[in-house]
Amino acid sequence: MAVALDIARQNPNAPVLAAVAAVPADDPRPSLIGLTREEMAEALIGAGIAPAQARMRVSQLWHWLYHRGVTDFAEMTNVAKDLRARLAGIFTLARPEIVAEQISTDGTRKWLMRFPARGAGRPVEVETVYIPEEGRGTLCVSSQVGCTLTCTFCHTGTQTLVRNLTAEEIVAQILVARDRLGDHPGGTAPTDGAMPSEGRAVTNIVMMGMGEPLYNFDHVKAALVIASDGEGIALSRRRITLSTSGVVPMIHRAGDEIGVMLAISLHAVRDDLRDVLVPLNRKYPIAELLEACRNYPGLSNARRITFEYVMLKGVNDSPADARALVRLLNGIPAKINLIPFNPWPGSPYECSDWETIETFADIVNKAGYASPIRTPRGRDILAACGQLKSETQRMRARERLALGAMVAGTAD
CATH class of the missing domain: 1.10.150.530 (DNA polymerase; domain 1)
Structure with missing residues (x-):
């Protein structure tokens, strides 16, 4: 029997639903989900x-x-x-436990899922996000519990890596979302939030959740093969995007063996700054990363690489940065997603002013790059880009901040 669990709300207006039934964590039966x-x-x-x-x-x-x-x-x-x-x-076909489901005021949904222990480990939690829009629904899927990359603008990066997710656990996130959204044949769509007006609820998958997908290559590959299998989940590979912070040796292999769309978390146009924002850059600097992008299998004007660029006030958002970005991407079929920074507790950055973001966008658009400004979604439930983190880790972070404030107050 499932136990109903409550999680502290990030927004009192964002509903948190009770836990959903899952098989006991000590079930010894292996799952068929995620197998080739x-x-x-x-x-x-x-x-x-x-x-x-x-x-x-x-x-x-x-x-x-x-x-x-x-x-x-x-x-x-x-x-x-x-x-x-x-x-x-x-065998079992069980889903992971849904500890909580939150629905943002803008319709974005976030699920906190708990997977059973593996071997001598403990149960782990990940977050998965669904973003409904007119004519499409995008599911943001996690590949690891935590992350090793410590990108300084990213909340997930403050959580140390616990372990890789298995192919079963990656595919399970997709199945849970389709369950909850009534996306299987004969399913019933929920009435408590926004949904695409017609067609499938989950039309796109982005590997942009917790973790670095290319550091969990084999399991991510197996999961995405299932997602794109015409007799399986049956999403076109052009509707699946894998985002990486720049694991250069694995980029060509991803294109060759998985064949999905590629997104690069760039965020800076100079190595000295990217070394701080994305520490992986110290190992694979910008020039090496962009060379790997130019050689990505299947790259064309019809299959462009997306470059993600978070807008940080006074850090990387000047017109000079925009012009440098245009020069860097010269010759690469690309589009640029400008992401207003999504704050999280204790973050050291602020979001760029809207006028600054629009000026930046005008420069890259005039250079011929499709550069939509990604409107923040799900901020009120910490479901936006860079905000995902297991609730256990988030609670511990809040406790550390509260303890620090108490110590500081005592010192005063």
């Missing part, structure tokens, strides 16, 4: 299914898991009852 077709066939053969039948059974299960979104083998009506019972005794 080959791995699933091996698992079924190990469960006693004849090798000659395994491929057919994989196709059946694949359809039920990813197209229909079932969570119970009993729902697989074209599979014999005795086989369904046998599979249910060996």
Whole structure:
């Protein structure tokens, strides 16, 4: 039985829903979710299914898991009852526990999900965000619990890396979102928030949540192959974007083996500044990063790289920075996403003034780059770019800030 958990609200007007039922954390059964077709066939053969039948059974299960979104083998009506019972005794299709679901005043949804312990580890939490817009719905998916990169403008970067997420856990975030949004065939869309006016609820996936995807390459690859499989979740690879802070040796491999759209967290036009904002730059400086971008497989005007640029007041937002950005990207089919900085407790930066952002955008737009200013979404529930963090870590950070204030007050 699930226990209803309450999490302190970041905004009293943003509802937090009760936890959703999940299987016990000590369930010993392995999941079929996140396995490649080959791995699933091996698992079924190990469960006693004849090798000659395994491929057919994989196709059946694949359809039920990813197209229909079932969570119970009993729902697989074209599979014999005795086989369904046998599979249910060996495998699980369980979703992670939803500790909380928050809905922003602008319709953005954020789920805090808890995954069971792995080996000798502890249960872990990640955040996943859904952004509804007219004609599309974008799901921001996490790849790690925490992060190693310590980007100074990013709240996630203040949480140390706990571990990589498995392919199962990455795919599970997509399935949970589709469950909650009624996005499976026959599903019912929620009425308590904005949704696309027609079509699928989840039309796009961005690997822009917690963690650096290219430091968890194999699991991210396996998950995105499932997401783009025409008989599975069936999203076009052009509707899936992988964002990296610049793990240069893995960029070509990502294009070659995964083939999704690429986004680069750039945020600065000089190495000395990017060394501070994105410390990974000390290992892979801007020139090396941009050379890897120029060689990204499939790069063309129809498959442009997105360069993300957070606007930090007095730090990287001058007209000179804008002109330098244009020069840096010369010859690369690209677009630039300008991201107003989203503050978080204890952050050392401020967002650039709106007039400054518009001036910056005018310069890069006149140079021929599509440069939308990404309107902040979900700020009131800490769901915007750079704000994600497990609630446990966020609570500990609040406790440290409160303790620091108390000590300072005592000293005064």
